[in-house]
Amino acid sequence: MAAKVPVERRKPLLRQLADSKILLLMCVPAIVFFIVFNYAPLPGAWIAFTNFNYRDGIFGSPFVGFKNFEFLIKSGQLWLLTRNTILYNLAFIIFGNILQIAIAVMLNEIRSTFFKKISQAAMFLPFFISAVLVGVIAFNLLNYDTGAINALIKQTGGDPIKIYSVAGIWPLIIIMVHLWQSTGYGSIVYFAAIMGIDRSLYEAAAIDGASAWQRIRYVTLPSLKPTFIILVLFSLGSIMHGNFGLFWNLVGNNAALFKTTDIIETSVYRMVLTQNNFTTSTAVGLYQSLFGFALVMTANWIVRRINKDYALF
Amino acid sequence: MNRRNIIKLGATILALGISANALMGSVQAQDAPTEITMLTMGNKPTNGRLEAMLEKLNARLLEQANAKLDLFYIEWADWQTQYNVQLLSGDDNVDLIATATDWLFAWENAEKGAFLPLSEEMLKANAPKTWAQVDAKGHWDLTKLNGEIFFAPEDNYTQYTNHGFFYRGDWATEAGFENGEITKFEDFTKYFEWVKATKPDAYPWDIAGANEAALTGYLQGHTDLQTLQQVTAGNYFPFQTSEADPYTVTSWYMQGDELLAAAELAKKWNDIGVWREDALNYDGDTREEFYAALTGVEQHHTQTYLTQIVDNMNTKQPGSDPRFFWFGKENGNFFKDIFTHGAMAVSANSKNPEKALQVYDLIRNDKENYMLFNFGIEGTDYIVTADGKLGFPEGYDSSTDGLGTNYWWGRMDEFELPKTSDAPNKAEIIAALDAQAKDYPYSTLIVSKAAIDPTLAAISGVLSEYIPQLQYGKFDDPAAAIAEMRQKLADVGFEEARASVQADIDAWATARGLK
Numbered sequence: 088m089a090a091k092v093p094v095e096r097r098k099p100l101l102r103q104l105a106d107s108k109i110l111l112l113m114c115v116p117a118i119v120f121f122i123v124f125n126y127a128p129l130p131g132a133w134i135a136f137t138n139f140n141y142r143d144g145i146f147g148s149p150f151v152g153f154k155n156f157e158f159l160i161k162s163g164q165l166w167l168l169t170r171n172t173i174l175y176n177l178a179f180i181i182f183g184n185i186l187q188i189a190i191a192v193m194l195n196e197i198r199s200t201f202f203k204k205i206s207q208a209a210m211f212l213p214f215f216i217s218a219v220l221v222g223v224i225a226f227n228l229l230n231y232d233t234g235a236i237n238a239l240i241k242q243t244g245g246d247p248i249k250i251y252s253v254a255g256i257w258p259l260i261i262i263m264v265h266l267w268q269s270t271g272y273g274s275i276v277y278f279a280a281i282m283g284i285d286r287s288l289y290e291a292a293a294i295d296g297a298s299a300w301q302r303i304r305y306v307t308l309p310s311l312k313p314t315f316i317i318l319v320l321f322s323l324g325s326i327m328h329g330n331f332g333l334f335w336n337l338v339g340n341n342a343a344l345f346k347t348t349d350i351i352e353t354s355v356y357r358m359v360l361t362q363n364n365f366t367t368s369t370a371v372g373l374y375q376s377l378f379g380f381a382l383v384m385t386a387n388w389i390v391r392r393i394n395k396d397y398a399l400f
Numbered sequence: 401m402n403r404r405n406i407i408k409l410g411a412t413i414l415a416l417g418i419s420a421n422a423l424m425g426s427v428q429a430q431d432a433p434t435e436i437t438m439l440t441m442g443n444k445p446t447n448g449r450l451e452a453m454l455e456k457l458n459a460r461l462l463e464q465a466n467a468k469l470d471l472f473y474i475e476w477a478d479w480q481t482q483y484n485v486q487l488l489s490g491d492d493n494v495d496l497i498a499t500a501t502d503w504l505f506a507w508e509n510a511e512k513g514a515f516l517p518l519s520e521e522m523l524k525a526n527a528p529k530t531w532a533q534v535d536a537k538g539h540w541d542l543t544k545l546n547g548e549i550f551f552a553p554e555d556n557y558t559q560y561t562n563h564g565f566f567y568r569g570d571w572a573t574e575a576g577f578e579n580g581e582i583t584k585f586e587d588f589t590k591y592f593e594w595v596k597a598t599k600p601d602a603y604p605w606d607i608a609g610a611n612e613a614a615l616t617g618y619l620q621g622h623t624d625l626q627t628l629q630q631v632t633a634g635n636y637f638p639f640q641t642s643e644a645d646p647y648t649v650t651s652w653y654m655q656g657d658e659l660l661a662a663a664e665l666a667k668k669w670n671d672i673g674v675w676r677e678d679a680l681n682y683d684g685d686t687r688e689e690f691y692a693a694l695t696g697v698e699q700h701h702t703q704t705y706l707t708q709i710v711d712n713m714n715t716k717q718p719g720s721d722p723r724f725f726w727f728g729k730e731n732g733n734f735f736k737d738i739f740t741h742g743a744m745a746v747s748a749n750s751k752n753p754e755k756a757l758q759v760y761d762l763i764r765n766d767k768e769n770y771m772l773f774n775f776g777i778e779g780t781d782y783i784v785t786a787d788g789k790l791g792f793p794e795g796y797d798s799s800t801d802g803l804g805t806n807y808w809w810g811r812m813d814e815f816e817l818p819k820t821s822d823a824p825n826k827a828e829i830i831a832a833l834d835a836q837a838k839d840y841p842y843s844t845l846i847v848s849k850a851a852i853d854p855t856l857a858a859i860s861g862v863l864s865e866y867i868p869q870l871q872y873g874k875f876d877d878p879a880a881a882i883a884e885m886r887q888k889l890a891d892v893g894f895e896e897a898r899a900s901v902q903a904d905i906d907a908w909a910t911a912r913g914l915k
Contacts, residue, residue, distance in 0.1 A: 138850050141488060142513020142748065154854060161858045161892045231677030251678040252874060340610045341680040342868040357634075357864065358857055360481050365488065367857045 135370040155370040164354060169327075169378070172350040176326040178262050179269075180319060186270050188311060191277035192303055207278075210271030221264060222336025229260070254347040257338070261348065265333060273318075280314040281307060316390060316397045323386045327351065327379035351375050434467045434755040438496040439486065439747075441504075444473040445804030449776055453803060457772045464766070465758045471805065480505075487514040492749040495756035498809045499551055501740040502629045507846065510550040515745040516753050517548035526754045527552070527761035530810070539739055542843050552760065555739035557811040560702035560833050562726050562734045563613065565605075566690065566709050567697050569721030571595060582725050585621045586665060588697070592674045595696035604674040606686045606695035610635065610864075611679075612871045613699045613727070614669065618662035619652050620728040629738070629840070630847045631901060634860030636867060638894075639901055643733070646841060647909045649902045653863065654886055654894060663870040663878035670873025679872055691716045702726065702833065710823035724829065732836040738843055742808040764810040771815065776803040784817065791820035844912075847904045858892035 104111065130145070135155055137148040159165040190210065197203040228235045229250040237247035250256060284307065292302045329350035338348045340357070355368045391398035444450075450471070458468045472494055474482045487497065487509050497515065499506040509515060523531040530552050534540055539555040565588065569580030575594035582591060592604035612635075619625065624643040631639050639649050652659055669675070676682050690698035691712050698709070705724040713722040728734035744760055746753045763773050775782045775790065781803050785791045792798070798821075823829065849856065866885040875881040909915035 138853075140512040141490060141509075157854055161855070163888070163891070164861055226678070226681055230681065249677055251681050339681055339683075340864075340868065342610075342865045343680065343874055345865055354861075358860070360478065364853060364857050367854055 132369060132373050132376075134366055135373045137366065139366050155366045156374070159367075159371060159374065164349075165374075167346070168349060168351045168354055171347065172329050172352075173326055175258070175261065175329060175350060176322070178258070179265055179330075180322045180326070182262065182266060183269060183273060184315060184319065186266060187273040188277050188308075188315070190270060190274040191281055191311075192307055194274065194278055195281045195307070196299065196303075207271070207275075210274065212271070213268045214272040216268070218330075218332030218336045221268065221333065222339070225260070225264065225337055251341060252343050254344045257344050257348050261334065261337060264337065265330065268333070276318065277311060277314060280311055284310045313397055317399070320383070320386055320390065320399055324379060324383040326382055327375045329353070331356065431466075433462050434752050435470060436467050436495045436752065436756050436759045437470045437472050437493055438498070438759075439472045439474065439494045440498045440806050440809075441474050441476075441479060441483070442804055442806040443475045444471075445802060447801060449781055449801065449803050450805065453772055453776045453781065453805075456777060457769060460766075460769055460772075461759060461762060464762055465755065467755050467759050469759055469763075484509070488512075490514075490749050492747070492751060494747050495750040495752060496760055497745045497747050499743050499745050501743070502738060503741070506551060506740065506743060506745070507545065507630065508849070510545050510745070511850070513748055515550045516748045516750065517550060518552075518746060518757070520549075522754065523549070523552075523757065526757035529765035530757075530761050533765075542739055543743065544844075545846055551740070551743040551745035552764075552810060553739045554742035554744075554808065554810050557742075557813055557816070558830070559737055559741075560830070560837070561737055561741060562728070562833070562837070563699065563701045564617070564705075564724055564726035564729070565613075565697045565699055566705055567591060567723050567725065568713075568717075569723045570719055571599075571696060572723065573721075574598075580721060580723060582723070584730055585618050585725075585727070588725075589665070589668065589672070591696065592669060592672055596672055596674070599693075599696065602693060603676060603689075603695050604672070605669075605697040605699075606682075606684070606689050607675050607679050607699070608682045608684050608686055609680060610868050610871075611699070612636070612867050614666040614871050615659065615662045615867065617727040618665060619658055620733050621730040622661070623652065623656070623658050624731070624733055625650070625652050626733070626735070626838075626841075628842060628845075628847070628901070630842065630845060631849065631856070633856040634864050636860065636863045638856075638859055638863065639898065641842075641905075643838075647905055647915050649898050649905060651894075651898065653867075654889060654898075659870075660879055660882055663873070663875070663882065666871055667873035667875070667878055675872065680868055693717055693720075702829065706823045706826050706829060707819070707821065710825070711821040726833070729836070732838070734837055735840045736833075736837045738840050740843070742810070744809040760810065763807075764812065767815055770812065773805055774803075774807050774811070774815075785820060788817060789820045790817040842905075842908075845905065845908045847901055852897040852900045855893045855897045859889060859894060859897065862888045862892060 098106070134145055134148075136150055136152060137145070138151045138154075139145070139148045143149075194203055194207060197206070226234070229237075231237055231247055231249050231251065234250070236250075240247050250260075288306050288310075289302055292306050297305065329352045331350075331352035334348060334350055334353050335356065338344050338353070351371060355371050358364055358371075359368045387399050454469065454471075461467050461469055474486060484505060486494075498504070499509065499515075501507055506515075520531075534553060534555055537555055539553050540549055542555070543549050543551050543553055565582075567582065567588075571580075571594065572582055572591055573580035575591050577587070577591070582588060588605075595602055595604040625640040626643060626646075627637045628639045628641065628649070629637065631637065636653075638653060639651055641647065641649060686695055686698055687700075689695045690709075700709075702724065705722070709722050709724075713720045726734060746756050750756055763769050771778070778784065780793065781801075783791050783793050792801075818826075862885060866881060866888075869875055870878060870881065870885075906915070
């Protein structure tokens with residue numbers, strides 16, 4: 088670095104923008120995307136407070152206050168849906184991150200490049216299988232009359248299990264399928280972070296006589312902390328948003344399983360699909376977003392109290 | 401010529417040129433045919449037959465009304481949502497909208513402003529034949545909301561769409577039914593047991609996904625309760641009246657012991673193994689399974705039986721003697737089709753509503769247009785046999801060669817020909833139905849749902865949790881489950897909603913001097 092460091096003076100905004108023209112240009116698609124799909128529709132949330140009709144439009148329809156929210160409470164669904172959505176997401180976040188880090192670390196320790204590539208590809212592939220196919224595969228594995236698992240049980244002389252009638256098993260099944268699909272993809276981020284760790288740290292550790300396990304414990308894992316925290320924060324932001332495709336295709340309309348598998352998305356979808364009810368579904372969506380927003384703000388606030396550098400904003 | 405004059409001359413020429421252009425333009429605009437788009441239901445056909453037919457039809461429409469017709473399809477995947485979202489979007493490219501009060505949310509959408517109110521003058525001027533025909537039957541009242549007409553009913557076409565079981569006469573005979581005739585709902589237990597015992601490849605009744613026929617089929621035949629078709633909570637119709645007391649709203653989900661009896665029968669059927677254990681998650685094509693002798697029963701309505709089941713079974717399962725048991729056969733508790741089971745509305749956003757009505761009138765009432773639009777081009781899409789029946793040319797395969805206009809929004813009895821694929825016993829079945837069927841008494845009743853919409857959503861939530869499990873006999877103790885369901889329904893305000901519907905019925909009955 089040069090000996091004479093010029094005093095940083097804050098440039099005027101326009102100048103700053105002009106200086107980073109190219110960077111801004113590269114951001115434009117993302118900015119446009121968020122404006123079009125996330126900010127522009129915001130006023131439409133007004134539907135949740137109206138008795139909506141097409142003729143009067145979103146802002147002309149009669150205002151009904153919180154009437155549309157009443158159903159959520161009345162039907163007793165609010166608590167169940169919130170609980171299911173949050174618990175599933177917590178399980179996805181906790182087990183997902185642990186597994187992703189473990190796999191990234193293990194990949195990093197594999198010396199044979201060929202084997203490393205192969206195993207990475209094999210774990211990555213399920214990510215590309217559509218949820219519809221996952222649902223079909225699951226049905227063919229799990230169903231009572233012709234499913235592979237029950238066929239195996241019958242062949243070995245056991246009694247087949249009515250998997251699609253037992254609500255208790257489904258959290259396990261859904262979490263396993265989710266992890267199977269997403270772990271390979273998620274581990275790549277951690278793997279990239281490991282690649283970015285200063286190699287001299289490992290050399291220094293080796294000179295100090297650290298074993299492979301100690302190098303992981305004292306160099307790799309601490310270096311992954313910022314990535315881990317940012318990823319967890321991001322996922323906390325969407326803790327109220329369920330993986331609709333997965334849940335819908337695995338469970339569908341099977342009411343026997345709703346107690347443990349119904350999340351906000353699937354419930355809203357059924358409601359719009361069968362009820363033609365845009366107002367209450369918007370109300371649920373709004374509840375979901377506000378609750379999610381509060382969660383992100385809280386989580387970020389906590390992280391900022393602990394370590395300012397790890398906070399998102 | 402001085403400079404000023406040159407400028408004047410130039411300006412004049414320019415002005416003339418512009419006005420001539422404008423003049424030409426307006427002449428062209430007058431001459432350009434109006435494009436009318438009709439929203440219809442179904443998967444857009446890709447075999448080219450639709451386009452070929454439209455070319456011919458449009459040549460006629462061009463001449464008759466200076467208009468061209470195009471179709472916009474709401475495909476079957478997720479059709480309820482697609483239909484409502486399309487209407488919600490306010491797309492001004494759609495002019496005519498296919499609708500129905502019992503299965504396509506016509507009242508809801510009229511109430512929400514998706515349809516243009518049609519004045520008498522407008523109908524008389526642009527759809528005179530339709531006006532006269534519907535008026536002669538006094539049916540415009542059936543399409544009015546707050547005194548305004550919102551669609552044209554398909555009120556001149558005879559069909560039955562009451563539901564029931566298709567089953568095999570040959571199997572029923574072997575199972576011990578005289579003449580292979582099953583006359584009571586609960587007698588199907590015997591038929592199912594026989595299928596289970598003797599046909600290892602077949603399910604007695606294979607069903608895919610949510611269905612409540614095991615319950616409603618029983619309830620219809622064992623009560624005099626009649627369902628109010630105007631109010632839905634999700635896929636369920638929560639309110640009934642009774643024939644004995646037609647102006648008091650009740651519900652078979654909430655009152656009486658019949659629901660329990662139906663649920664117990666369903667549980668018995670589940671224990672026999674009548675359907676797959678995982679029927680709720682199964683999504684196979686059970687109609688094709690019936691054709692392949694893989695299910696003993698298939699459930700749908702009369703029209704399907706008469707136009708598809710008999711013909712297909714006679715070809716694919718010769719000797720199977722397909723039969724139809726309609727729900728309510730025991731006690732005559734079922735309705736004739738309402739006249740708004742199919743209807744045509746004009747979009748509130750249409751730029752050419754008058755022209756749209758003219759085109760509809762021409763399709764509905766001009767025989768040549770009607771034949772083209774319904775059946776296609778004679779010789780390639782259909783033939784008329786020597787005995788005057790509508791058949792298909794050689795090599796025609798109905799599963800790939802269909803025209804696919806799906807015009808169910810204004811068919812006319814006088815233009816319809818008997819089809820070679822119609823069931824031979826069609827007249828007999830229709831006569832039997834005519835002898836029993838009741839007229840739906842509430843065709844003109846409008847239920848204001850705005851106030852109870854959130855409650856109906858909550859009711860739908862409760863019913864969609866319990867009914868599928870009751871239907872498939874999945875509760876160990878149906879009595880306890882029903883009690884629990886009734887408690888939950890009460891908690892979400894079932895009585896409030898019932899009272900609101902009751903108020904509408906009271907007002908309606910009083911206004912008509914019925915009560």
